Amino acid sequence: MATKVARRTQAERTEATTAALVDAARELFARDGYDATSLDAVAARAKVTKGAVYHHFDGKRQLFEAVFTREVEQLATPLVEAYARKKDPLEAFKAGCRAFLDECLDPELQRIVLLDALTAIGWEQVRRLEGPLLDMMQLGIARAAEAGRIAPRPPAPLAHFLYGALCETAMIVARADDQKAAHRQAVSEINRILDGLAID
Known part of the structure; x- marks a missing residue:
C-alpha cells in the first residue's frame, strides 16, 4: 500500500512539475517569442532548476x-x-x-x-x-x-x-x-x- 501511495505521489509531482514548466513556457513564448525565450528563463519562471527542465523535456x-x-x-x-x-x-x-x-x-x-x-x-x-x-x-x-x-x-x-x-x-x-x-x-x-x- 505504501509503495502505491509513493508511486502515486511521485506521479503527481511529475505531473505538477511538467504543468508548471508548460505554463511558464507558454507565458514566455507568448510574451517574448520562441527565439528570445531561454530554458533558464523558463526554469526561473517555473521555480525549478534547469536540470528539472531537461529531466522532463529534451530541450526548447x-x-x-x-x-x-x-x-x-x-x-x-x-x-x-x-x-x-x-x-x-x-x-x-x-x-x-x-x-x-x-x-x-x-x-x-x-x-x-x-x-x-x-x-x-x-x-x-x-x-x-x-x-x-x-x-x-x-x-x-x-x-x-x-x-x-x-x-x-x-x-x-x-x-x-x-x-x-x-x-x-x-x-x-x-x-x-x-x-x-x-x-x-x-x-x-x-x-x-x-x-x-x-x-x-
Missing part, C-alpha cells in the same frame, strides 16, 4: 511542442461549442470556421500558433499536432454531405483545402496592420466559399 523545441499541443486542445473547445449551437450541418460547419478565425485574433495564440510555430518546430510537426482540428473539419464535411447540404465527396481533400485556407488567412490577419478589418474580410470570404458549396 520539445517544450514548445507541449505548449503548442495544449493550445490546439484548448482551441478545439470553442470550435465544438460554436458547431453545436447550429442545427443545420453546413451552418454548423461555417460557425466552426468562424470560431477558428475569431480565436486566432488572440495575440498570445497568434504568437505561438501562427507566428512562431513553423520556425520553431517545422511544418510537418505543426500539421501533425494540429491533426485533431483537421479531423474535426473532416467530420463536419462528412456530416454536411450526409445531410445533403453539400455534394457527396471524400471529406479529406476538401478538409485539407479549407484548413489550409483558414490557417493562411489567420496568419495574414495576424500580420495585418489593421487586424479587425482583415478579420472581417477573411470571415466574409470564407462564408462566400462555403455558401458556394451549398446545395439548395
Whole structure:
C-alpha cells in the first residue's frame, strides 16, 4: 500500500512539475517569442532548476511542442461549442470556421500558433499536432454531405483545402496592420466559399 501511495505521489509531482514548466513556457513564448525565450528563463519562471527542465523535456523545441499541443486542445473547445449551437450541418460547419478565425485574433495564440510555430518546430510537426482540428473539419464535411447540404465527396481533400485556407488567412490577419478589418474580410470570404458549396 505504501509503495502505491509513493508511486502515486511521485506521479503527481511529475505531473505538477511538467504543468508548471508548460505554463511558464507558454507565458514566455507568448510574451517574448520562441527565439528570445531561454530554458533558464523558463526554469526561473517555473521555480525549478534547469536540470528539472531537461529531466522532463529534451530541450526548447520539445517544450514548445507541449505548449503548442495544449493550445490546439484548448482551441478545439470553442470550435465544438460554436458547431453545436447550429442545427443545420453546413451552418454548423461555417460557425466552426468562424470560431477558428475569431480565436486566432488572440495575440498570445497568434504568437505561438501562427507566428512562431513553423520556425520553431517545422511544418510537418505543426500539421501533425494540429491533426485533431483537421479531423474535426473532416467530420463536419462528412456530416454536411450526409445531410445533403453539400455534394457527396471524400471529406479529406476538401478538409485539407479549407484548413489550409483558414490557417493562411489567420496568419495574414495576424500580420495585418489593421487586424479587425482583415478579420472581417477573411470571415466574409470564407462564408462566400462555403455558401458556394451549398446545395439548395
